[in-house]
Amino acid sequence: MKIDDDLIEYLAELSRLELSADEKGPLAGDLTDILGYVGKLNELDTDGVREMTHPFEAVNHFREDVVTNGDHREDMLAGAPDRKGDYFRVFKTVEE
Amino acid sequence: MGDDLRGLSALDIGNLIRDRKVSSPEVTRVFLDAALVDASKDPADDTKINAFVNIDEEDAMWRAEEVQRLIEAGDAPSPLAGVPMAMKDLICTKGGLTTAASKILGGFRPPYDATVAEKLHAAGAVVLGKANMDEFAMGSSTETSYYGVCRNPVDTSRVPGGSSGGSAAAVAAGLAPYATGSDTGGSIRQPCSFCGITGVKPTYGSVSRYGLMAFASSLDQIGPMARTARDCAVALSIMSGPDGRDSTSVMDAPFDVCKAIRGKYDISKMKIGLPRNYFAEGLADDVGAAVLDAAGRFEALGAVVEEFDLPLIEYAVPVYLIVACAEASSNLSRYDGVKYGYRSPNASDIRGEYYVTRSEGFGTEVKRRIMLGSFVLSSGHFDAYYKKALRVRSLIKAEFDKAFGKYDFILSPICPTVAFRIGEQIGDPLAMYLGDIYTVSVNLVGAPAVALPCGTGEGGMPVGMQLIGPGFSDPMLLGAAIRYQDEYGAGA
Numbered sequence: 001m002k003i004d005d006d007l008i009e010y011l012a013e014l015s016r017l018e019l020s021a022d023e024k025g026p027l028a029g030d031l032t033d034i035l036g037y038v039g040k041l042n043e044l045d046t047d048g049v050r051e052m053t054h055p056f057e058a059v060n061h062f063r064e065d066v067v068t069n070g071d072h073r074e075d076m077l078a079g080a081p082d083r084k085g086d087y088f089r090v091f092k093t094v095e096e
Numbered sequence: 097m098g099d100d101l102r103g104l105s106a107l108d109i110g111n112l113i114r115d116r117k118v119s120s121p122e123v124t125r126v127f128l129d130a131a132l133v134d135a136s137k138d139p140a141d142d143t144k145i146n147a148f149v150n151i152d153e154e155d156a157m158w159r160a161e162e163v164q165r166l167i168e169a170g171d172a173p174s175p176l177a178g179v180p181m182a183m184k185d186l187i188c189t190k191g192g193l194t195t196a197a198s199k200i201l202g203g204f205r206p207p208y209d210a211t212v213a214e215k216l217h218a219a220g221a222v223v224l225g226k227a228n229m230d231e232f233a234m235g236s237s238t239e240t241s242y243y244g245v246c247r248n249p250v251d252t253s254r255v256p257g258g259s260s261g262g263s264a265a266a267v268a269a270g271l272a273p274y275a276t277g278s279d280t281g282g283s284i285r286q287p288c289s290f291c292g293i294t295g296v297k298p299t300y301g302s303v304s305r306y307g308l309m310a311f312a313s314s315l316d317q318i319g320p321m322a323r324t325a326r327d328c329a330v331a332l333s334i335m336s337g338p339d340g341r342d343s344t345s346v347m348d349a350p351f352d353v354c355k356a357i358r359g360k361y362d363i364s365k366m367k368i369g370l371p372r373n374y375f376a377e378g379l380a381d382d383v384g385a386a387v388l389d390a391a392g393r394f395e396a397l398g399a400v401v402e403e404f405d406l407p408l409i410e411y412a413v414p415v416y417l418i419v420a421c422a423e424a425s426s427n428l429s430r431y432d433g434v435k436y437g438y439r440s441p442n443a444s445d446i447r448g449e450y451y452v453t454r455s456e457g458f459g460t461e462v463k464r465r466i467m468l469g470s471f472v473l474s475s476g477h478f479d480a481y482y483k484k485a486l487r488v489r490s491l492i493k494a495e496f497d498k499a500f501g502k503y504d505f506i507l508s509p510i511c512p513t514v515a516f517r518i519g520e521q522i523g524d525p526l527a528m529y530l531g532d533i534y535t536v537s538v539n540l541v542g543a544p545a546v547a548l549p550c551g552t553g554e555g556g557m558p559v560g561m562q563l564i565g566p567g568f569s570d571p572m573l574l575g576a577a578i579r580y581q582d583e584y585g586a587g588a
Contacts, residue, residue: 007471014470015425016432017463018451030464031471033526038414041484044491051486052493054314055300055542056346056567063340075207081439088434091446 001035003028101126102270105586106179106327109273113167113178120167120178124160124222127180128153131224131271139244142252147266149185149243150193151225156180163220175330177220182272184263185226186233187318188307189213192223196309197241198231200457201437210307211339212276212318219334227275228262231459232428233283233311235259236531239522240461247518248291250557254515257287263321264291274322274331278308280315281416282510282535285547288321289560290515292549294577294586295321296328299567300542301346303332304339312423313344315416315539324586325548325577329353332570357575364398366576368563369503371406374534380513382553387509387561390550393584394507394576401507406499408492409537413529415492416536418472418485425469431457464525489540496541500566505576507563509534510547514557535562544570546577549587558587 008028012019019027073086082089101109101123112118131151137144163178172178188194188206190213195201209217216223230240238246238261248256249269256265260277264287267275277284279297288295296319303318310316320331330353337350370391375384391401433439433453440452458466472481499506511531521528538545543564550561565573581588 003471008467011467011470011474014474015463015466016429016450016454017458017466018455019463020455023460023463027464027467030525031468034417034468034529035471035481037526038417038481038485041411041414041418041488044411044488046484046487046491049487049490051483052490053486054344055493055540061340061343061345069208072207076435078207079204079436081433081437090434091443091449093446 001032001039003031003035098126102130104273105323106176106181106273107324107330110175110177110179114172120160120164120222121157123178124156124180124224127224127272128156131266134271142247144247145249145252145265145269145271146244146246147228147262147269147271148182148225149195149197149228149241149262152192152223155192156222156224159217160222163222166220172220174219174334176334178222179273180222180224181216182225182227182263182266182275183213183223184260184276184278185229186278186309187212187276188309189223192226194226195242196232197229197243198457198459198462199242199438200431200454204437206307208307211304211341212335213307215334215337224272227260227266230259230261231462232309232424233259233278233280234424234461234465236282236286236528237521238262239518240459242459245518248515250292251515251555254517254557255290257290257511257515259283260321261287264288264293264295267291267293267321267323274320274327276318276335277321278316278318279539280311281420281539282532284319284321285510285535285545285560285562286532288547289510289558292558292560292587293321293323294325294328294546294548295319296332296570296574297538297545297547298332298336298570299544301344302336302351302544302568302570304337304342304345306339306341310427312420313427314423315420317539325546325574325581328546329574329578332574351571353571353574356571357578363394363576363579366394366399366504367502368394368399368401369404369499369506370401371409371506371508372403373406373409374508378512378533379509380553383509383511383513383559386551386553386559387507390561391507393580393588397579397583402503404499404502406495408488408495409533411488412492412537412540413533415485415488415540416532417468417529418481419489419540421465421469422473422482423469425466425473428462428466433457461525492537493541496537496543505563505565505573507561510560510562511535514553514555514559538564542567544568544573546573548577548581551588
């Protein structure tokens with residue numbers, strides 16, 4: 001699998017990253033090497049093998065839906081890079 | 097007493113505090129001073145360990161005094177009450193800087209405690225500060241930290257391992273009696289091996305991940321790191337247990353390691369498997385020899401040691417890379433500069449706010465893994481890479497299950513070499529990933545493993561070994577490690 005510039009652009013878009021020209025070249029090389037290496041998995045026949053997403057058979061642990069965390073509005077907002085009153089402030093998200 | 101305290105185990109210090117030979121504030125002062133001296137050194141000074149990214153002197157002294165009051169009232173909450181410790185910078189403490197050693201979390205003070213932090217506080221732990229690590233735990237050398245490389249106290253030209261390198265270095269350098277680490281693919285065990293200390297990667301789900309910044313959620317597990325297996329046993333008993341805030345929590349009750357092994361632990365009934373494939377090409381001679389010597393010591397204690405085949409090891413790192421990066425790319429999507437941490441001043445619209453913040457906030461290794469994760473999860477590649485990896489993960493699990501049908505424990509090396517030099521591998525990501533070959537399977541299958549020193553290799557550097565057991569055998573693993581260290585010492 002060769003990672004070319006178009007694919008790097010596409011992956012950066014999926015990753016919400018803006019890569020500099022200096023970053024793209026080495027990254028394409030690294031990803032090509034890494035994907036070449038993990039291609040090793042194709043040596044194994046996995047037909048009919050179950051996909052394992054979790055170390056143990058997942059069983060949901062339900063608990064009562066009780067509010068335990070109280071009102072932490074000010075604590076949560078205290079770390080905001082930018083705020084206005086009780087809101088996180090960001091750039092406009094809707095075009096006029 | 098002073099600096100003599102810095103060479104003691106956490107339990108020995110806990111006993112001195114309980115016996116009123118020394119107070120928690122006195123002990124805390126000794127470790128704080130040592131940590132602050134190191135922190136004050138110039139980053140270019142090659143004697144600087146740089147084990148901490150943040151030291152919270154005021155909070156530590158306040159907590160030490162609070163715990164001392166309990167102890168004087170005869171209410172010491174645990175054998176480690178009043179003993180200082182280092183918290184990995186990936187574990188949230190309320191109001192305490194927690195940055196995952198990343199620029200993107202610069203200045204972040206969590207509004208809550210991780211469950212582990214809550215439990216340790218309740219047990220009277222005194223948190224000195226946050227231990228250095230690879231950014232978001234992505235690395236094997238603590239060289240990807242935004243706050244500078246951490247050095248190995250045994251030889252400061254070498255790395256301490258990673259990602260919990262600051263935790264290991266703090267313990268090995270006598271800057272903290274014990275520490276928390278987290279292990280996604282070897283991040284507790286490999287630094288233990290490189291720095292010559294003991295640590296536990298517990299059974300998946302036994303220690304709550306609530307408040308641990310997520311890297312790869314199906315692999316991450318918090319565990320203790322210390323000078324001795326006994327210290328780790330007590331710390332794990334404190335840290336483990338059920339938690340309604342972590343849906344992957346699987347315990348009914350915390351491990352009571354001391355109770356579990358009291359009186360009934362007998363190493364002579366143990367059957368230990370040595371996976372032949374782990375002692376093959378790629379393993380440095382000095383490391384292989386030290387681990388085999390240790391196997392001989394277990395035999396001398398009466399255990400039966402046998403070689404067996406674990407052939408899928410060569411597929412473990414590929415599966416790990418795919419699974420870990422896929423989960424990381426998803427987990428790290430939350431860092432967008434909106435609610436906490438770093439926001440770039442160089443953006444002029446909402447798109448830029450996300451893209452520029454993330455591009456400036458994440459380091460190279462983190463970007464590489466997010467990109468790789470995006471690739472294996474993208475339509476067109478999902479089946480060929482991600483699903484394929486999940487199927488091979490099943491095969492690896494089956495291989496370990498089969499081994500545990502025959503053996504109580506598996507004994508293996510942790511890393512193919514002793515600690516490498518700073519800068520030696522950072523330019524070659526694939527070489528760095530391959531160093532995880534002996535450790536990642538444990539995370540893929542959810543098993544527990546204890547890492548402990550087993551001698552020295554090239555340049556007098558420590559060599560570690562790991563004992564791997566089936567799920568929930570953590571107390572028995574620690575029992576074996578304690579027995580081994582009682583007989584041969586914690587450095588052998």
